[in-house]
Amino acid sequence: MKQKSSKMSTLVISHLVASIEEKEILHGVSLTVRGGEVHAIMGPNGSGKSTLASVLLGHPAYAVNRNQKAGNTKIILDGKNLFSLPTEKRALAGLFLAFQSPIAIQGVTVMNLLRTSYQARFHGDGSQAPSVQNPVLARRTLVGGLPIADFMALVGDYARRLNLDESLLRRGIHDGFSGGEKKKIEMLQALVLRPKFAVFDEIDTGLDVDALKAVSMGISLLRKSGVGIIIITHYQRILKYVKPDYVHILVSGNVVKTGSAALAKKIEDSGYKEFTG
Amino acid sequence: MNTQPPVGNYKYGFHKPEHYVFKSERGLTEDVVRQVSAHKGEPDWMRDRRLTALSVYGKKPLPLWGADLTAIKFDDIYYYIKPTKDKVSDWKDLPPEIRDTYDRIGIPEAEKKFLAGVSAQYESEVVYKSIQDTLSKKGVVFLDMDSGLKEYPDIVRQYFGTIIPTGDNKFAALNTSVWSGGSFVYVPKGVHVDLPLQAYFRINAANMGQFERTLIVAEEGSFVHYVEGCTAPIYTTDSLHSAVVEIIVKKGARVRYTTIQNWSTNVYNLVTKRARVEEEGTMEWVDGNLGSKVTMKYPSVYLMGRKARGEVLSIAYAGAHQHQDAGGKAIHFAPETTSQIISKSISSGGGRTSYRGLVHVYPGAKNAKSKVVCDALILDERSRSDTYPTMKIDEQNVQIEHEATVSKIGDEQLFYLTSRGVTKEQAQSMIVNGFIEPIVKELPLEYAVEMNRLIELQMEGSVG
Numbered sequence: 001m002k003q004k005s006s007k008m009s010t011l012v013i014s015h016l017v018a019s020i021e022e023k024e025i026l027h028g029v030s031l032t033v034r035g036g037e038v039h040a041i042m043g044p045n046g047s048g049k050s051t052l053a054s055v056l057l058g059h060p061a062y063a064v065n066r067n068q069k070a071g072n073t074k075i076i077l078d079g080k081n082l083f084s085l086p087t088e089k090r091a092l093a094g095l096f097l098a099f100q101s102p103i104a105i106q107g108v109t110v111m112n113l114l115r116t117s118y119q120a121r122f123h124g125d126g127s128q129a130p131s132v133q134n135p136v137l138a139r140r141t142l143v144g145g146l147p148i149a150d151f152m153a154l155v156g157d158y159a160r161r162l163n164l165d166e167s168l169l170r171r172g173i174h175d176g177f178s179g180g181e182k183k184k185i186e187m188l189q190a191l192v193l194r195p196k197f198a199v200f201d202e203i204d205t206g207l208d209v210d211a212l213k214a215v216s217m218g219i220s221l222l223r224k225s226g227v228g229i230i231i232i233t234h235y236q237r238i239l240k241y242v243k244p245d246y247v248h249i250l251v252s253g254n255v256v257k258t259g260s261a262a263l264a265k266k267i268e269d270s271g272y273k274e275f276t277g
Numbered sequence: 278m279n280t281q282p283p284v285g286n287y288k289y290g291f292h293k294p295e296h297y298v299f300k301s302e303r304g305l306t307e308d309v310v311r312q313v314s315a316h317k318g319e320p321d322w323m324r325d326r327r328l329t330a331l332s333v334y335g336k337k338p339l340p341l342w343g344a345d346l347t348a349i350k351f352d353d354i355y356y357y358i359k360p361t362k363d364k365v366s367d368w369k370d371l372p373p374e375i376r377d378t379y380d381r382i383g384i385p386e387a388e389k390k391f392l393a394g395v396s397a398q399y400e401s402e403v404v405y406k407s408i409q410d411t412l413s414k415k416g417v418v419f420l421d422m423d424s425g426l427k428e429y430p431d432i433v434r435q436y437f438g439t440i441i442p443t444g445d446n447k448f449a450a451l452n453t454s455v456w457s458g459g460s461f462v463y464v465p466k467g468v469h470v471d472l473p474l475q476a477y478f479r480i481n482a483a484n485m486g487q488f489e490r491t492l493i494v495a496e497e498g499s500f501v502h503y504v505e506g507c508t509a510p511i512y513t514t515d516s517l518h519s520a521v522v523e524i525i526v527k528k529g530a531r532v533r534y535t536t537i538q539n540w541s542t543n544v545y546n547l548v549t550k551r552a553r554v555e556e557e558g559t560m561e562w563v564d565g566n567l568g569s570k571v572t573m574k575y576p577s578v579y580l581m582g583r584k585a586r587g588e589v590l591s592i593a594y595a596g597a598h599q600h601q602d603a604g605g606k607a608i609h610f611a612p613e614t615t616s617q618i619i620s621k622s623i624s625s626g627g628g629r630t631s632y633r634g635l636v637h638v639y640p641g642a643k644n645a646k647s648k649v650v651c652d653a654l655i656l657d658e659r660s661r662s663d664t665y666p667t668m669k670i671d672e673q674n675v676q677i678e679h680e681a682t683v684s685k686i687g688d689e690q691l692f693y694l695t696s697r698g699v700t701k702e703q704a705q706s707m708i709v710n711g712f713i714e715p716i717v718k719e720l721p722l723e724y725a726v727e728m729n730r731l732i733e734l735q736m737e738g739s740v741g
Contacts, residue, residue, distance in 0.1 A: 057696045060688060091698035099696075103689045107711020116707065117697035172711065189697065 043250035094196030098186035179206040204238035216241030330453035337447035418463035425461025440523035459489030524552035539568035556582030577606035580614035595628030604634035625656035
């Protein structure tokens, strides 16, 4: 029973309202995702797709739920409302966001971030792990209950499966990385951190076919292990490799239609006109 | 929000009862200088050197540049204090409260780990030292400066004040007149000291000036790494630390001098450090400045011989009410000399860092190369960083590079890191540690660990 309940996680987003600089972007988006499902959120530029991704993780630039008439906003993961929690607490609860254009952070190596966040996610609340930032101490430290060598092997294994140059792991994260490398590093983090729900924001843009295949493989792997997936995309390119269970069309901050994988095909053929008019 | 006085945050700010054998009167007079010299039983030439320095000190004005020093109350300072009757070489012979102080900063622990000798300074005087037999077998001398003067008067007399003359600056003159303690290191020709020589010292008496004098002579083809780390307890009023470090790097020798300074935040730390580097010699300064109210420190390399090399790696962290005015100087006198100055500074909580540096290439220093990189990281809007680079290039065929960057921690960076489950404080700390990592990795292991820990302590409460 216990195992079953941990596999069957549920994420319920209800009445998500968000605005930036007094301009309302999302007008009350609701969505329910279960573990192992793949949901695609499609929509034209400016429809609020990336806002949805940022707001789920609690980006501080967005004001949420100013509009009371939309009802009570909730983000409930396995019965726990994350809505008023800071970003790191949402991450620790099991949310993950793969950024569309992740920012570079000089000096914070990929391996260091993986180690620190893995430690935070699987060992305490994150405040317990300051020493792992120290490269000297880190060598002797267990990471999230895993001996450091095993952890490195785990990371190395995923890196190879993504066909990632392992020297990137020792560089500042996204610092001078190519577009494809950035997407793969985002995917690598998703694989290592084993979230309950992962949001992929435009993971397919700017990828060559090989990288697209690697990233799709990653999504399939997560799906198989019971992770609920939200793929945010403009085109249905990645959906050729990962078949979604549900497709939601987001237009002007509202979900205007929900359907099956066939809906994505329809968008490919005739665009968003039908929904924007 | 947090209106605690700055020293209240200082983790190592415990204070032990003072225990003296001899304490000079407040302020600096000829009598004090004579007393100090007589008390130490010094030769006449040193006493005369001190007296000359005293008169130079009186005539020199405070520097008109750099940090604000007007609040130093020179007349309130005790210039010499001797805490115990004799130096001890056994840990158990130390007075209990001194031992307790060391316990609290982990000296016995450190001693087990420290692989070469430990020379710990407590209140102006080296009271505890243990030098491994291997050093003396190789002919390496590692003593406190007072013992160095007694046991090796000729060497000391030959080099003392030749690298930093008495009249170099006001604080060098002050140090020369009242110096006490510090280290004397002599490495014979061709000898490599494999393990770092470590001096760990702290000061404890309120209002006490601390004026160590260090002299390192590395003969031809030798190598030595000297490490000093300091943590200081709380003072009731402003305190002055003004050391002088002179290093002679002979032909083909290499000296590395590592400092981690973490004075409590009411200390004025005004230090003159300089090395003379002969043909094909190498001098490396690794300098970390975390504590103090005001630091003015610019380790210098005087590249005198062909192919001499000098390097300065400097880290400065200025928190609330702190001003770190640090940097380095490289003076090229000979052809094919190379220098590199890399400075990383961090300011938070309204603190201020300044990079101040000089690269001077004299005529004839053909094909000299110099590279200066100074990077500043500013953690909040109240903090400040400035850069004062000076270049004097009097030779045509040279290669000089200068890079400077100023960066801030952005909201998007913090969002990115927190989205991976680390707290905002941890995220800041990761960015800061990443920023200084290129220098931290040059530190001996214990100091790398300590450096990261001290940076974290510094950052506590600075995240808004």
